[in-house]
Amino acid sequence: MQLRTSLLIVGVLCIMLLTTSCDFLIDNSWIDDFGYTDDQIHRLTFNWPGKRSVPEVPVRIGENTHKLLFDTGCGVGIFLTDVLDNQIDYTLLGQSEALNRDGSHRGWNRELLIEEIEVFNERYKNVRTTMSDWNMFSSEEFNGAIGLAYFQLKVITLDYQGKRIAISDNPIDYTKLDLEKYIVLPLYRSTSMNQEHLPFFVVDYDGAPVVVYMDTGKNYSYVWNPESKLSIGEKPDRYFDIPIKIGNMEITLQDIVEVSNIAQAEGLPYPTVFEMNSDQIWKNNLLVTFDLIEHKIIFRKL
Numbered sequence: 001m002q003l004r005t006s007l008l009i010v011g012v013l014c015i016m017l018l019t020t021s022c023d024f025l026i027d028n029s030w031i032d033d034f035g036y037t038d039d040q041i042h043r044l045t046f047n048w049p050g051k052r053s054v055p056e057v058p059v060r061i062g063e064n065t066h067k068l069l070f071d072t073g074c075g076v077g078i079f080l081t082d083v084l085d086n087q088i089d090y091t092l093l094g095q096s097e098a099l100n101r102d103g104s105h106r107g108w109n110r111e112l113l114i115e116e117i118e119v120f121n122e123r124y125k126n127v128r129t130t131m132s133d134w135n136m137f138s139s140e141e142f143n144g145a146i147g148l149a150y151f152q153l154k155v156i157t158l159d160y161q162g163k164r165i166a167i168s169d170n171p172i173d174y175t176k177l178d179l180e181k182y183i184v185l186p187l188y189r190s191t192s193m194n195q196e197h198l199p200f201f202v203v204d205y206d207g208a209p210v211v212v213y214m215d216t217g218k219n220y221s222y223v224w225n226p227e228s229k230l231s232i233g234e235k236p237d238r239y240f241d242i243p244i245k246i247g248n249m250e251i252t253l254q255d256i257v258e259v260s261n262i263a264q265a266e267g268l269p270y271p272t273v274f275e276m277n278s279d280q281i282w283k284n285n286l287l288v289t290f291d292l293i294e295h296k297i298i299f300r301k302l
Helices: 002-025 027-035 280-285
Strands: 039-044 055-061 064-068 078-081 089-098 104-119 122-132 144-146 155-159 164-168 183-186 201-203 208-215 223-225 241-248 248-260 274-279 285-293 296-299
Touching: 089 274, 122 155, 183 201, 201 274, 248 274, 248 280, 248 296, 274 280, 280 285
Parallel strands: 064 144, 078 122, 208 274, 223 248
Antiparallel strands: 039 164, 055 064, 055 104, 078 144, 089 104, 104 122, 155 164, 155 285, 183 296, 201 208, 201 241, 223 274, 241 248, 285 296
């Protein structure tokens, strides 16, 4: 009995030591670099394990809180799936067509009116949104998604490795930001309908500037090749590793898929050649900050 108790104590101490060691290895310096306070740091969850996972955030809908994907590609602001059909109260307004980003038909939505939602202590009344069959978007059930339209005039940092999201109303003091560690690029706004809040930025690809679109709600990334026989949404058959430069930082987009149908949004300075999505944030150990006050995107390798 004493031996069993001793082994149990040793096991607990080993787990505590391992947990402490892992916490020690997590980089917290960005919190001070961006001026976040403790109450602005929140736990970030993911829809499944591994480097094909995408982030989720808690959203209160009516009386109950549900996890929605944090999806920078959600141009409509917020949408729900029929997984929540019997779990929330709403007023049915009608029906609308669901489109892919390239304008092609995806399916049909129910148009809803929700009395109130709350996102990280920000409340929104009389929210008009849609409810769709989850199969239209994913091979796995999910509740819905919320995009950057609900985070305007905020600074948001995604720390996938540390499983944290930080949100602040305070501007970044760029005079104190170490540009040896951080790459700061302008965010461009498309003039296409429902794409005004999507994040576009410019990188160097094979010696030329091209636009990149970042969609954290997807777990595969894509490169535009008009000669490709494959479209986004089809099962990939080949993967490529493609080097690019983000400012002066060189990274390789790993296991990227060639497709023919990356949408070309209006109002951007160059063609959109890449969709750089959540899988690349994982694979390149990137810390990503969206400054929606100054309209910049900031990268750092962890």
